[in-house]
Amino acid sequence: MLNFALVGCGRISRKHISVLSSIEQARLVAVCDIIEQRAAAAAGPLGIPYYTDYHEMLKREKIDVVNILTPSGLHGRHVLDIVGSGVQIVVEKPMALTLEDADRMIEACDRAGVKLFVVKQNRYNLAVRELKKALDQGRFGKLVLGTVRVRWCRDQAYYDQDEWRGTWAMDGGVLTNQASHHVDLLEWCMGEVESVFARTATRLVDIEVEDTGAALLKFTSGALGIIEATTATRPRDLEGSISILGERGSVEIAGFAVNEIRTWNFDREDERDEEIRTRCSQSPPDVYGFGHKLFLEDVIRSIDSNTRGLVDGLEGRKSLELINAIYESVETGREVKLKFRPAMCRLGRGPLNQNKATS
Ligand SMILES: NC(=O)c1ccc[n+]([C@@H]2O[C@H](COP(=O)([O-])OP(=O)(O)OC[C@H]3O[C@@H](n4cnc5c(N)ncnc54)[C@H](O)[C@@H]3O)[C@@H](O)[C@H]2O)c1
Numbered sequence: 001m002l003n004f005a006l007v008g009c010g011r012i013s014r015k016h017i018s019v020l021s022s023i024e025q026a027r028l029v030a031v032c033d034i035i036e037q038r039a040a041a042a043a044g045p046l047g048i049p050y051y052t053d054y055h056e057m058l059k060r061e062k063i064d065v066v067n068i069l070t071p072s073g074l075h076g077r078h079v080l081d082i083v084g085s086g087v088q089i090v091v092e093k094p095m096a097l098t099l100e101d102a103d104r105m106i107e108a109c110d111r112a113g114v115k116l117f118v119v120k121q122n123r124y125n126l127a128v129r130e131l132k133k134a135l136d137q138g139r140f141g142k143l144v145l146g147t148v149r150v151r152w153c154r155d156q157a158y159y160d161q162d163e164w165r166g167t168w169a170m171d172g173g174v175l176t177n178q179a180s181h182h183v184d185l186l187e188w189c190m191g192e193v194e195s196v197f198a199r200t201a202t203r204l205v206d207i208e209v210e211d212t213g214a215a216l217l218k219f220t221s222g223a224l225g226i227i228e229a230t231t232a233t234r235p236r237d238l239e240g241s242i243s244i245l246g247e248r249g250s251v252e253i254a255g256f257a258v259n260e261i262r263t264w265n266f267d268r269e270d271e272r273d274e275e276i277r278t279r280c281s282q283s284p285p286d287v288y289g290f291g292h293k294l295f296l297e298d299v300i301r302s303i304d305s306n307t308r309g310l311v312d313g314l315e316g317r318k319s320l321e322l323i324n325a326i327y328e329s330v331e332t333g334r335e336v337k338l339k340f341r342p343a344m345c346r347l348g349r350g351p352l353n354q355n356k357a358t359s
Pocket of ligand 1: 007008010011012013032033034035052054069070071072094119120121
């Protein structure tokens with residue numbers, strides 16, 4: 001049995017609370033938010049203590065794992081702040097906004113012998129797991145094209161509900177926030193990215209960052225990729241999807257949370273293919289999908305068996321690097337080759353006039 005605590009009692013905390021209460025080997029023992037009403041509202045129904053200072057919570061409670069559910073631009077600071085307290089750490093996506101923060105987090109956790117898990121719950125979707133298995137079995141042959149689409153609806157009221165949303169310093173745009181799952185899935189499926197060219201636009205809401213973006217990728221395998229992401233779909237969410245095309249097969253997973261197989265075609269039909277087509281059509285209750293439970297169960301398994309989690313710091317850094325490269329391309333108007341050092345990317349740094357090159 002592992003004792004969990006939450007830092008941050010906002011929107012996503014409800015998912016963590018409901019999922020933790022459904023896992024036998026997990027017990028939520030305390031929560032913390034700097035806004036006392038939020039901490040109290042989360043703790044009240046569970047009859048557990050709440051705090052407004054996580055140092056206090058860590059001092060008083062017996063905690064094995066802390067889930068950091070604070071605004072994205074604070075993840076780095078909060079991980080570095082608690083890494084010395086002997087707990088394992090789960091951090092919501094994106095793990096950080098700058099690569100410097102991500103590197104500091106990875107290094108500090110390694111040095112302290114702490115496991116760092118980044119929430120990428122879509123990797124656990126049944127359809128996605130079948131796709132990854134087919135890729136690992138080589139069923140696609142030579143990869144040709146991988147694409148992801150995020151066509152969701154987030155209006156001005158969504159961005160206005162909290163100050164950090166839609167800012168460079170704390171959030172990033174659709175590519176960093178909503179589409180970071182899909183960017184992660186694309187890289188996980190298609191392999192290492194060699195270069196990216198991107199454009200973004202802010203079309204329907206008044207925010208610092210983009211509500212719409214498109215990126216063209218070249219993978220080191222020679223295959224191409226496309227990322228299409230917008231929160232300016234109206235009047236409601238349309239889809240979150242991925243397509244992988246190879247010389248011997250095509251798969252498309254759609255639904256609004258990458259949950260539903262739309263196409264599963266291979267030149268040689270496998271005995272499980274028909275079953276996969278029918279089983280992988282679950283519709284989750286919200287865009288967060290079903291994956292948080294499987295993700296947190298995997299966290300527990302990984303801690304208990306002292307093995308690496310599916311998405312540790314190094315794995316979580318990959319999509320962050322690509323997202324930074326996308327913004328670098330937007331700012332420079334050029335194709336950006338990975339590995340690179342962000343010089344113009346505004347993510348995690350605030351508006352351009354406050355921006356400083358990192359080198
Ligand atoms: N995996 C997913 O699908 C998914 C979905 C939604 C959000 N998220 C991620 O979760 C994070 C939080 O998002 P949200 O929508 O819940 O935001 P939110 O603003 O609703 O909640 C964040 C909470 O953190 C609290 N907080 C800030 N500083 C704190 C501190 N020092 N100590 C304790 N609490 C502090 C805030 O008061 C707030 O209540 C973001 O990084 C977001 O990208 C992930």
